[in-house]
Amino acid sequence: MKHLFLSLFFFSTSYIVFAQDSQISGTIEDSETGETLLGATIYSKESEKGTVTNEYGFFSLTIPKGKQTLVVSYLGYQDFIQEINLSSPQKLKIQLKVDNSLLEEVVITTTTNTKSQTRSVIAGSVNLKPKDIKQIPALLGEPDITRSVLTQPGVSSVGEGTSGFNVRGGNIDQNLILLDEAPIYNSSHVWGFFSIFNADAVKDMQLYKGGIPARYGGRASSVLDIRQREGSNKQFKGEGGLGLLFSRLTLEGPIKKDKLSFLASGRRSYFDLFFPLIKSIKGNKVYFYDLNAKLSWNINENNKLFASGYFGADVMKLKFTEENDGDTQNTNSSNTNETIDFQWKNATATLRWNHIFSSKLFMNISGIYSRYNYALSSENSGGGPTGTTASNFTWKSAVENWIIKPDFTLYQNADTKIRFGVNSTLYRFTPAKVTGNEAGINTINFGTEKGLEIAPYVSYDRKWKAFSMNAGLRYSWFGNIGPYKVSFYDPSLPQTVSTITGSKTYKSNKVIKSYKGFEPRLALKYDLSDRKAIKLGYNRMFQYIHLISNTNAALPFDIWKPAGFHIKPLEVNQISAGYAYDTEDSQYNFSIDGYYKNFKNQVEYKNGADLFLNENLETQLLTSNGYSYGVELGAYKTKGKLTGNANYTYSVTKRKTTSSFASENLNNGNYYPSNYDRPHIFNLTTNYKLNKKWSAGAFFTYQTGRPTTYATGKFEIDGNQYFTYSDRNAYRLKDTHRLDLSFTYTPERNKGRKWQGSWVFGVYNAYARKNAFSVYSSLRNNQLKTFQYSVIGAPIPFITYNFKF
Structure with missing residues (x-):
């Protein structure tokens, strides 16, 4: 691999070209802001050759x-x-003007659309722009990136108000979510109701769920690559929104015109400001905030420097008060007061340097830091949710990443591109630090775990007349590193605390256990015509970290755990095939994709697993294998008064445990549906331009109810009642469906005024559907009763004022 990279570099700097060819290279920008444009198309009519700009607006074309x-x-x-007369290599800076007719005319007539699947070699990739996100009706009117992802085929969640999303049968921890290349570990606010990403600060978003380019790794199911805007280097600008429970503001402008620009974006909820007005929840706090910032420096025509960061937090302070029963003779009758604090925070920092060695070789080097930390604390005067005696404790946990990623792109000729680099990540996990006044928890400190992942990669893009190929290879090595204490177990018995035979403490930076493997990637496309294409793909992914959570919906304080002595890395292999078709006028785009995935070494949980404050987590875990297959159909309409998309997904996702001890295996070692197995999903998103001022939007979804485990009976021991349960995921919740509506009013533009405003009115869950989120069982009149719980069961209206200046 090392010799391959050196050969590629040597070849690129040698600047070999055919005598009759030459190169044009440069950047494509927005003429008003100087913002580089990702994915812009450059095409030569005479040679019939073309290319697109990379993530930084750079292109190179040999013609x-x-x-x-x-x-x-x-x-x-x-x-x-x-028109140019090309006699020697030329470097261009091309500035495109916004087509204002698209804003003023009722009928959209653009000839360029991003919904076509015929152009991309990789099947199952989706590009979303901020304008797409803002057209989807969202909870309380807040534009939401995560919810826009959930409108795409092959993507689902376990229910309303849950964190993360599931892609083609994968768990939420199998999605690599990047913000300016920095990994995000919790992408949601308020237990999953809102995304952490401020749409006003987002430039572009790409979701890969089929073929995944070789430069991405570390997760097994999908990649969501989000790029922040760079900020205008021409003039000072701003935009934002005022809602019932949210406000946001984004400012941008030049520090030095055409050289140095900034972008700063902030958002805050203010649920907590209304709490003092309501007696029953007075003293409680629930709010979140986000801060995005970016500096962009055009040093010269060959060098650019970017510094960006994100910081966001959720704060919840909940008070529980129980008054005494008024019996002054009862000494046990007293006031109960408990305060529970939840806090979780994301922080990222990215420093990137773009350098152009020549018209053929482009380099980006990134240094990245990412941290996700979360905490839970309780102060209890006696009673309340966490106990019946006076106590207090604080629990903290964190995940940190340090990443170095040099990345090179060699534009060999108009039909060939080679991309190579290496991704090095140092992980630091803090599972639990607990302080308190209760015996047994006042000194709990599980210490830290570290992991090092090094992954060189190379990809080769080649286009023939009707045939295109993207072939890639990634080699990943992961080491679980000390200091850490590893327990050993009797191999003839299931792993429990009672079967520990000894332990070993590994010194700092000592490799405890390492894993490695090749991750081939291949995507093929054959153009049947300029409007029809068929695609094939294969990729293998290794994932060396796991989210440990046996709840149906991930909680902010679930534990991240690296692969190590007792936990193996997850391996996923996926094959896919697709067909894409565009109508002659490109007004409609259609696609169909099929896939099959197998999963090896998934983490599963024993019945009754106890994960909270458990130093020997491996005693609660099982290894499972599984598979997932499905078909995704999508249709897009991109022109006219009515635009939108409809998609349908049929999928099956199953797994089975593989313990060598039959007594441990779930469901007698047979396959069972995973928690996120939803065979049928239908989504419909529409936007209708009523006139120059008004537009209407709607989103409808229907999904098969997810699998669940029911209580099936009860028994009694020493006067205490206990439940018996069905096999894992033997039943299903009721099917779910929901309709969201929105109306946008945009006054006529005043050309002499910079301020532009618009109003968005709408309702979430328009017909008050009570979608079941989970089930719980209890005894009523000594009879077992099972109930379904809904998070949102009523219409939620919203109004938002958006503005630009």
């Missing part, structure tokens, strides 16, 4: 010398056409 007509296009912008 024959002589007269060439270049056409540059990008969604929402006027096409740029320029």
Whole structure:
């Protein structure tokens, strides 16, 4: 691998070209802001060759010398056409103008659309722009990236108000979520109701769920790559929104015109401001906030520097008070007061340097830091949810990443591109630090675990006349590193605390256990015509970290655990095939994708597993294998008064435990549906332009109810009642469906006024559907009763005022 990278670098710097060819390279920008445009198309009419800009707006194209007509296009912008006489390599800076007719005319007539699947070699990839996100009706009117992802085929969640999303049968921890290349471990606020991403600060978002390029790794099911805006280097600008329970503001502008720009974006909820007005919840606090910042420095035509960061937090303070019963003779009758604090925070920092070695070789080096920490504390005067005696405790946990990633792109010619680099990640896990006044927990400290992942990669893009290929190879090595104490167990018995035979403490930076493997990636596309294409793909992914959570919905304080002595890395292999079709006028885009995935070494939980404050977590875990397959159908309409998309997904996701001890295996070692097995999902998203001022949006979803485990009976021991349960996931909740509506009013633009405003009105869960989230059982009149619990069971209206200046 090392020799391959050196060979590629040597070849690139040698600058070998055919005598009759030459290169044009440069950047594509927004003429008003100077913001680089990701995915803009550059096409030469004479040579019929073309390319697209990379993540930083850079392109390179090798075409024959002589007269060439270049056409540059990008969604929402006027096409740029320029004739050049190419005799030697040329470097261009092309600025595109926003097509204002798209804002003023009722009928959208753009010739460029991003919903076509015929152009991309990789099947199962989805591109979303901020404008797409803002058109989807969302809870309380807050534009939500996570909910926009959930409108796509092959993507689901375990229910309303849950953190994360599931892609093609994978758990939520199998999604690599990146914000300016920094990994995000919890992408939601308020237990999953809202996304942490402020849509006003987002430039572009790409979801990979089929073929995954070789430069991505560390997760097994999907990649959600989110890029923040760079900020205008031309003029000072701002935008934001005022809602019933949220406000947001984004400011951007030049520090030095055309050289140095900034973007700062903030958002805060203010649920807590209303709590003092309601006696029953006075003294409680529930709020969150986000801060995004970015600096962009155009040092010269060959060098750019970017510094960006994100910080967000959730704060919850809940008070529980129980008055005495008024019996002054009863000494046990007293007031009960308990305060529970939840806090979880995300923080990232990214420093990136772009350097252009030549018209053919582009480099980006990134240094990245990411931290996710969470805490739970309780102060109890006696009674309340956490106990019947006076006590207090604080529990803290954290995950940190330090990443170095040099990445090179070699534009060999118009039809060949090679990308290579290495991704090095140092992980630091703090499972639990607990302080308190109760015996047994006042000194709990599980210490820290560390892991090192090193992954060189190379990908090769090649296009022939009708055939295109993206072939990639990633080699990943992961080491679980000390200091850490490892327990050993009697191999003839199941792992329990009572079967521990000894332990060993590994010194600092000592490799406890290592894993390695090749991760091949292949994507093929054959163009049946310029509007029809078939695709095939294969990829293998290794995942070396696991989210340990045996709840149906992940909680903010669930534990992240690296692969190590007792926990193996997850391996996923996926094959996929697809067909894409665009109508002649590109008004409609259609796609169908099929896939099959197998999962090896998934983490599963024993019946009755106790994960909280358990130093020997491996005694509560089982290893499982599984598979998932499905078909996804999508249809998009991109022009006219009515735009939107409809998609349907049929999928099956199953797993089985593989313990060598039959007594441990769930469901007698047979396959059973995973927690997120939803065979049928239908989504419909529409936006209708009523006139120049008003538009209406709607989102409807229908999903098969997810699997669950029911209490099936009861028994009594020493006067205490206990439940018996069915096999794992033997039953299903009721099917779910929901309709959300929105209406947007945009006054006529005043050309002499910079301020522009619009109003969004709507309702979430329009017909008050009570979708079951979970089940719980209790004894009523000595009879076992099972009930279904709904998080949201009523319509929730909203109103938001959005503005730009």
